[in-house]
Amino acid sequence: MEWLNKMFSNKDTEMTATEKELYSDGGKERPLDPSLEKVDVIIKKEFSHSIDFHYSTVLVGNRDGKVYYFDTLINKERLTEEIYDPLTNTEGKDAIEGTEDLEEFRKEYFSSVPYTFAENYHQIFWKLLNGYAVLVIDGIEKAVCINLGTLEKRTVSEPSTQTIIRGPKDSFTESIKTNLSLIRRRIRNPNLCFEQYRVGQDTRTAVVIAYMKSITNEELVKEVKSRIEKINVVGLFDSGNIEEFLTDKSMTPFPLTFNTERPDNAAANLIEGKIIIIVDGSPFALSVPTVFTDFFISTEDYYQPFFMASFIRIIRYVAFMFSLLLPSLYVAISTYHHELIPTSLLISVQAQREGVPFPAVIEILLMELTFEVLREAGVRMPRAVGQTVSIVGALVIGQAAVEAGLVSSVLIIIVALTAIASFVSPIYNFSVATRILRFVYIIVAAMIGLYGVLLLVVIMVVHLTSLRSFGVPYLAPIAPFLMEDQKDVFLRMPVWDNITRPSYLKPKHGKKVGDKASQGSKSQSEGNVT
Structure with missing residues (x-):
């Protein structure tokens, strides 16, 4: 009967390893060796079996250095323009003498590129796997990680499963950055928050939760974060892989999470006070909490x-x-x-x-x-x-x-x-x-x-x-019956009359409209700035 209890009870799985626990000795951070030769041995041992892993020897002023990268994750033209070409200007110069000079060296030769410093091996490995080129300099206990990432991605197109007659015709893609930008363009509000997690012991897939800080119930945000942190899977390739970990029960034919490939739908749910979960590599975003009536409502209705x-x-x-x-x-x-x-x-x-x-x-x-x-x-x-x-x-x-x-x-x-x-x-x-x-x-x-x-x-x-x-x-606002939420269940009332958010979500602000005078002054100030 144990398996039945697991099916009908809330999920309670172990937490996955954090980024700091990856590629470290006994779960502790392993500092970078000052010897380039030792660093080279460890990095090659980890990645030399991959045909897309490359490295090259460079001269950084009066010191030897090496650049490591995956050619399947970076733009090789940018590698030449933003790393190799600047490094040729350091030949014969006392470009860097110690760790304290690393920032000045970076400002002089890599001032216009995104960067970060790595102080231990797991940081170097993580950056390599995320499209960074890593420059290690002999005698320096820090590495310079330069973001050169470029991934092949599908262009934004019309939704394939949710047909549109009237309304925006763009849809989510497999690129998480593209998906976040599609939402951000619709909600230009500093209260829109994106928080990232890594899920999957082997894949380390990026999972982002989006919510409106000024609207969404804080207890709901904590619950979503807690369930994501407890997800324990080997690989994560689509948002459908984590649906069963997020739901309260799994033994039901009815879906307990709402999935959509429409950015306007996701943005509308955020404004209502819900939370959107986006998985890197998946064109479908999840919206929680979900009620029965959500599956009869289309964004096109509005x-x-x-x-x-x-x-x-x-x-x-x-x-x-x-x-x-x-x-x-x-x-x-x-x-x-x-x-x-x-x-x-x-x-x-x-x-x-x-x-x-x-x-x-x-x-x-x-x-x-x-x-x-x-x-x-x-x-x-x-x-x-x-x-x-x-x-x-x-x-x-x-x-x-x-x-x-x-x-x-x-x-x-x-x-x-x-x-x-x-x-x-x-x-x-x-x-x-x-x-x-x-x-x-x-x-x-x-x-x-x-x-x-x-x-x-x-x-x-x-x-x-x-x-x-x-x-x-699941049957809210029908059971329990909530009179204030009946304006958008079986019938859609006019937009000017539907000014309240669903009360079952317990949002911080129940109304969708504010003071007209303040809104007018804000619009006028924005126009003056423009």
């Missing part, structure tokens, strides 16, 4: 008239219920509750089912599984043929199944409506939960009819009320 946005939001809720319950209702009614169907419709349905060799539950399970296989095949196949195969495959197989008498035509309509409704959710991983639960509802409906469907709905609601996301009830 770029359209509130009447249209409210109508679309209601459509999303209805589509969720359709995709979850429609197949099970068909099975329950056609098997146990014929009296609920009008007589003329019942005769038509039964006439179509005449000659079908399987009961309704086998029919619908067969078609649902077939559609899931086609959907997965369409995703995994090359993009040029993926959509064609999934659409044509569904049409051909459905038509052939009806003509062969394996399924009824009504059932094809039910499966098609269910599939279309499942795509309405703006967030893909939320639709996965409905796809899983749909099969459970179908099986229970086949066993005990509508009573089973109703019982499962009650159990699902009870389960949803028990869920928490960083201490916030």
